Amino acid sequence: MCLAVPAQVVSIRGNLAQVSVEGALREVHLGLVDDVEVGDYVLVHAGFALERWTEEDVREWRAILDGTWPGRTE
Amino acid sequence: MVLSFPSGHSTRGGPSADQLGVIRQYAEALGRPVRLMEVCGTHTMVAFRSGLRSLLPENVLLISGPGCPVCVTPNGYLDTAVELSRRPDVILTTFGDLMRVPGSNSSLEKERARGAAVQVVYSPLDAVALARERRDKNVVFLAVGFETTAPGIALVLRTAREEDLQNFLVLCALKTMPAPMRALASGGEVAIDGFLVPGHVSVVTGARAFAFLAEEFGIPCVVTGFEPVDLLVGIGMLLRQLTEGRAAVEIEYTRAVTPEGNREAQRMMAEVFEGSDAEWRGLGNIPGSGLGLRDSYTLHDAAARFGLEVAAGRELAGCRCGDVLRGVLAPPECPLFDRVCSPASPQGPCMVSSEGACAAWWRYGRRG
């Protein structure tokens, strides 16, 4: 099970953040992750951020979508 | 004729390097049939939606496991949910996934048509918000899912307790993944050569939670992501382990999964829930595979509040969902499949849930 999608944090108010999934906006709860800032990418499941992605994670994801990811090597 | 026009639209990337080539190479080197289980229902969906099976070498067989919460939820639970929805003092909130699942003689979709207050929500947060708005009703949330979903539900329960929001209740049937995978690995009924480990469960539990599969049972495991390409790479990594005669838990989905997982989410779960035995449709009762509310949260337990007992499951005659969930039977091998059982008239849970193995087979796999 478990659909989860990466989303970019647009704004933060307390424990709640507005995130954008390629332009679709949704409020998510940040109570399960630390140190999230505006501009970060988080993995969202059922309204909760489950993980904060590093810039490298985001680059890899973008490369997958662009079809330029070489795969996991060593 | 090939027409080419510029397009700035969103697509889903295809494989760039030759991931399929890697798979073919290892599959050929192995030279024997290999059975890999994708445990997670979302993996099942991605595999079918992307037509992945049509690309795999003949000797690489992908079988679907018990990681679809709708499929493994006993129908006794649904009967209780239906009973709750009939109470005039209750607004029932649920993930959309459960709406169409038949219990013994009704479904939430049908109860809503008869006038029951059943509301589909995207998040438990939406259910709590409704409870704040509607203090005149008991807002019951159907808590189903695995470790991915449980921390968020734990968090809203804690919030409800802090706010003394006594009209927010859950009917709890949360489950955890490692125990049924142990049952599958030790059952010996079906030989599994490798596991594609659920990626989003592992975000919370950490990959280490599945180490026992490699260490105790010698089964290669790869924690895999959810883009079609992730699945190709994950399968390639499993085949490589098999070729090299190794068994380890490797992470393909490194952009989300660590060995330790999300500590805060684990802490939140432990604060609100405790391990319990749970009934899995098709797998029976598995000790320690469920999450029950701790005593300090009894006030928010719908079963306790209304004195309900979730009845044991009653399977439909002839339905082989249990065998399908254990990977013993492929959906088309079930005597009901496509004859009396189809998404328009599902007999068992694997056909009801869109991520169920039977529904996925029926939708995307009938050709060829």
Added chain:
Amino acid sequence: MTLPRLRTDRVLLGHGGGGLLTKELLEAVIIPALDNPLLHPLDDAALLPVEGSGGVELAFTTDSYVVSPLFFPGGDIGRLCVAGTVNDLAVKGARPLWMSLGLVLEEGLAIAELERVIRSIAETAQAVGIRVVTGDTKVVERGRGDGLYINTAGIGQVVAPAPLGPGCIRPGDQIIVNGTLGDHGMAIMAQRSGISFSTELLSDCAPLWDLVWMVLQSGVELHAMRDLTRGGLAAALCDFAESSGYGLRVRESDLPVRPEVRGACDLLGFEPIAVANEGKIMFVCAQESAGLLMATLRAHPRGQEAAVIGEVTAEAPGMALLVTSIGGERIIDMPPGETLPRIC
């Protein structure tokens, strides 16, 4: 043949989804009692020969509009009801001429809102050249309707130079859409309660007669058109595959989908090809006409993002197929009914 049996003794929301459940309801409850050769094709509009007219053929359609909210980004129920009526006629190659307007008003609806809707109907109809020539007004008690429901019927005169319809398509034909998929459905979904997400998406709600008229005059060898509403592209492909007996194969990587539609679909577990549109048409034309059709569509404001998405094939008779981004192939199925957000 055994008659299909309904699995419920009550109407479900999904029966209005334009997918499998809708089809079942029609086949089990409605068609058996009313079937006749003119109804039988169950197409966007019925084609009615006018006796003694020397070959004049009329297209006749009806539709009901129950959208909530009444005013949504990119349109409103008034514009929607004209666009829907016009497009059902247009895809049968008929110039829209006359329409009826049946209003079911809920007690308490603000007159100002009704006036806004009526103005929108007038403006949209005038721009297309269709006239509202008859109508009806009913009021139901407060709480018995979402403010306003509209039913329309439309009549048009067939002007297409050749017959159109799924029966006219053949292997090799190209499948083309005039723009991005799923905009209307996701724009509306964003306004629904309980599924709080938001976008800057606008509904694509628009009457497309002028676009179709350009195509009909262009010399394109057109074989069929379908208005892509409920059930989206998926329902249209399944319908065409079933009624033509050929396979329809589309390529995932060529489907025009806005990023925010894909994002919202990913979030909620939907597929863009099963989401509703209100200003999109699927065209099926002869292979050698595809270039001309694309050029014609792209010259129109509502066709700027047109795309060739696939072709008709003699393989896989009766099936709609998707070639996926990783090069796999799978069946496109008729969407079941109500689209529910999932977490799995």
